[in-house]
Amino acid sequence: MAQTTKTALITGSARGIGAAIALRLAADGFNIAFNDLNMSAFENNDIVDKVKEKGVEAEIFPADVSKHADCEKLVKDVKTRFGTIDVLVNNAGITRDVPTSMMTEEQYDMVIAVNQKSVFNMMKLVGKVMIRQKSGHIINLASVSGIYGNPAQINYSASKAAIIGMTKTVAKELGGRSITVNAVAPGFIHTPMTDKLTEEQRAAMLSRIAMKRYGEPEEIASVVSFLAGEDSSYVTGQVIEISGGLSM
Ligand code: NAD
Secondary structure, eight states, rough: OOOOOEEEETTTTTTHHHHHHHHHHHHHEEEEEEEOOOHHHHTOOHHHHHTTTTTOEEEEEETTSSSSSHHHHHHHHHHHHSSOOEEEEOOOOOOOOGGGGGOOOOHHHIIIIIIIIIIEEEHHHHHHHHHTTTTEEEEEEOOOHHHHHOOOOHHHHHHHHHHHHHHHHHHHHGGTTTEEEEEEEESSSSSSSSGGHHHHHHHHHTTTTTTSOOOOOOHHHHHHHHSSSGGGTOSOOOOESSSBBBBO
């Protein structure tokens, strides 16, 4: 791959879907700005080396994206290191699944802060960079839980439904500046996040998936690649469900 001047910043990219997106966008020729809170996840895999093997530059920028001040430093540091931020993927996310009647205020607030407020922080700050550049692509990780709801996920489904509204709002704000803003809504994907499900939960999910299997992180990354590239230049404000035909 030839040297590139384009950069993709992916939050929560130490493992799972974020790491698969990093590898795919590196194969597409983007320099990769990794971000995560959990540095040990990078130590448990060789994702940064695998990305560099694609012939692009890569660096890790630790930050808690639920905190606005962390995001300010993150965006400043990535801009200083790479010069531009051409693609932003808001991928960092957590679950704290508990039935509504038993969920604590802390469990509710934490998921909203990490999944939802982070997307405000990053779209605000990277949006300013992209406005100056007069170009850019933002891709937000929503979820089928935000479209259909899911038991024990009032916090998570609220955060993911909010991301869909935020995506459409910022798409309208930035469309005139040649910046696209879209969301993907994965169904059940093989990652450390879904490894936590019980056998019963897994069987119940599979019975509702037309394709009768979980998705793989690479199957999310390929759609993100489309939304990050020029083939989707007239696509904005959209939510693409990637769920193997889920019905809930
Ligand atoms: P994962 O838990 O494997 O990875 C998430 C990463 O985000 C982790 O490396 C974690 O350390 C990081 N992170 C958590 N809090 C952070 C913070 N405050 N700041 C920075 N980084 C932080 O999860 P995943 O399954 O790869 O999910 C990635 C995204 O896809 C999430 O937004 C998730 O909600 C969404 N999603 C996943 C599925 C699925 O089935 N796995 C389905 C729908 C949506």
